[in-house]
Amino acid sequence: MNDSQAIAYAKAALRAWDVPDCTPRLIKNRENAVFEVIAPDGGRAALRLHRPGYQTDDAIRSELIWTQQLAKAGMDLPRPIPSRCGDLISYVPVAGRMASIVSWVDGVPLGDGGIADEWGEAMQLKLFTALGAELAKLHKLSNALLLPNAFERARLDISGLLGDTPNWGRFWENPALGDADKSLLLEARSKLTHLLEDYQANGADFGLIHADALSENVLVSDDTVTLIDFDDGVFGFRMYELGVAMSQVWDQPNAPKLANALVDGYGLKPKDAKLLPAFTVIRTLASCGWAISRYAADDPALIGYADRARRAASRFMTGDPVFGG
Structure with missing residues (x-):
């Protein structure tokens, strides 16, 4: 997908998180497309459109469960943000990809x-x-x-x-x-x-x-x-x-x-x-x-x-x- 398509797909993905209207900022469009977006609480977050066929839905969800538990155990890392239905991932039909959102991490x-x-x-x-x-x-x-x-x-x-x-x-x-x-x-x-x-x-x-x-x-x-x-x-x-x-x-x-x-x-x-x-x-x-x-x-x-x-x-x-x- 080209960059314009990626941004359109990201906007569609945000609906599952009840995110305020924003234009996702494309960070990279490679195997996963990654964007800076606004989180449901108004803070900064990172949205991923996961590459099709690389990980199963359960494997993506498992990655996020892992990092969620690591964060609870005291590790500083991107924390998964559940969608409005409570799941850590959401399917974006128009993109044919799974999406997830994690908290923003400052740094270079x-x-x-x-x-x-x-x-x-x-x-x-x-x-x-x-x-x-x-x-x-x-x-x-x-x-x-x-x-x-x-x-x-x-x-x-x-x-x-x-x-x-x-x-x-x-x-x-x-x-x-x-x-x-x-x-x-x-x-x-x-x-x-x-x-x-x-x-x-x-x-x-x-x-x-x-x-x-x-x-x-x-x-x-x-x-x-x-x-x-x-x-x-x-x-x-x-x-x-x-x-x-x-x-x-x-x-x-x-x-x-x-x-x-x-x-x-x-x-x-x-x-x-x-x-x-x-x-x-x-x-x-x-x-x-x-x-x-x-x-x-x-x-x-x-x-x-x-x-x-x-x-x-x-x-x-x-x-x-x-x-x-």
Whole structure:
């Protein structure tokens, strides 16, 4: 849908929330269309038109139940706002999509495709420490929640990450990869699978995770961070969460310092911290697969995801440090 259609659909969606007449401000029109709107109480809120076919209705509702309970447990994040009928989602027939509204979170993104240079290194390290602590809080609180029997979120386990049909696509089939690159990614896939099998056998921490703590989904206010956009939340390895955060900065010159800050903030044990480079590589592979269905074969974005996966996998397989320029 184009931007004009998106705004029209957003206006139609607002009827289910009895929102005062307003023109939704389009923030992004990608897989989910996201708008700034007025909440029923007159405050600011974010409306999402969910991408068709990505999550079931129950999975979308489960995401919102999860964040609703996290907010009640004391976590600062976008809080779901029920529609006038009491449900957390509402179908918009004219758009053919589900809609939801969450409270507005003030702040600026940690970056766009990586942590912003203007923060300066000292602030970057401080923010990555804060991000590690926020992810640890998310996992700890999620473990204590009493979720309904109908709760539905995907599993991003070994099969979902590295199996024959990974959740995010067969990354080794990215058309931007040459034959040698494909072989490299398949070798890395095999080595990483064995590593995760050993990790799982020795009590890997596995549970609800955000799974998409990229810089765009981390808002900064002063020196605190807030996670937004739980759309990709799954049951997965907690270490994968940290790998996602490192996947945009792994090749920066100060990446080892950022990794240490993230680990310190999270409070990782040394034996788990050693796995952070591997989980970072896993995320680059997943993104390489994710891009296949979203970009043309000659699109620079697809080529970029493939190249990043190749470079990260090469370092991992040759034993070179994964982190650092």
